[in-house]
Amino acid sequence: MNNTALRYRAFGDPSTTLCAETTPLLPCAPGMLRVKMLLAPVNASDLIPISGAYSHRITLPAIAGYEGVGVVCETTPETAHLQGKRVLPLRGQGTWQQYVDCPAELAVPVPDDIDDALAARAYINPLAAQMMLTHYPPQGQHVIVTAAGSECAGYLAQWARQRGAKSVSGIYRSAVHASRLAASGVIPLPETDSAAIRQAAAKAGVVYDATGGELAEQLLQALLTHAQFISYGLLSGQPFGIQRRLPVVHWFHIRNHLDSLSASAWQQTFSDIWARLRKNPPADVTLFPFADWQQAIAFYHQPGRITKPLLSMR
Incomplete structure (x- = not known):
């Protein structure tokens, strides 16, 4: 099975520096979950690192994207209960790809009443x-x-x-x-x-x-x-x-605050976030097929934009 990811091997303008690369999927490492991505947003926090603003802490090549939602497609025996469930695959690999491997204890389960477009944006902002x-x-x-x-x-x-x-x-x-x-x-x-x-x-x-x-x-x-x-x-x-x-x-x-959070505190943090998002959902979204990622980035930069661009890997 293959995986397509938006990878950058140098720093620069994201619209020209990113490249869609397809490679074979390697076996999922112990302690990790494999997630088939559904949606991932385009944020300033995704684009600024590609420009080189944080080059001192980024090892190239790197995969873009920090958040999104997907469905667990491969688990360990300890996390078999998450098979087929929606999660936020956070703090592992970049999320602008079809499959993401993330630490099992940091994958955040998505409540049933939270839709995909909202779940995809529940982390950074x-x-x-x-x-x-x-x-x-x-x-x-x-x-x-x-x-x-x-x-x-x-x-x-x-x-x-x-x-x-x-x-x-x-x-x-x-x-x-x-x-x-x-x-x-x-x-x-x-x-x-x-x-x-x-x-x-x-x-x-x-x-x-x-x-x-x-x-x-x-x-x-x-x-x-x-x-x-x-x-x-x-x-x-x-x-x-x-x-x-x-x-x-x-x-x-x-x-600067993540390392001080235990796995349980990390999960509790999202319990609080889900409750807040139910009361104050964010703005509407505009979906872009994953292959149209350059258009999604251009849309993000439009003055007066009132919807959030989301990459759809479906």
């Missing part, structure tokens, strides 16, 4: 939002999220409101997001309205920033010294300078 809200609580604070049209910012905004934030303001780039933010109880702020952004920052206690660059610097200059600024992405492609000791800047990366 929901887990990042949940961890940030736990480590940097929004209770009793005026909160700002940047890149407010993104999926992770959407979780941060809604869950911060549910956790007792006084208010949540969302800074957006494309006007298509403004009415949706307002309808969900988030104060929409266009990225071009510097005066409104400074005014919001002057009373904010917590900022969750995925943008970096000039916007991050603008916020940091206006924040009070007791505020907390959490940087979890650089979607602008630009770093930002820190001009003063306060407010405190925190750098958040999921990978």
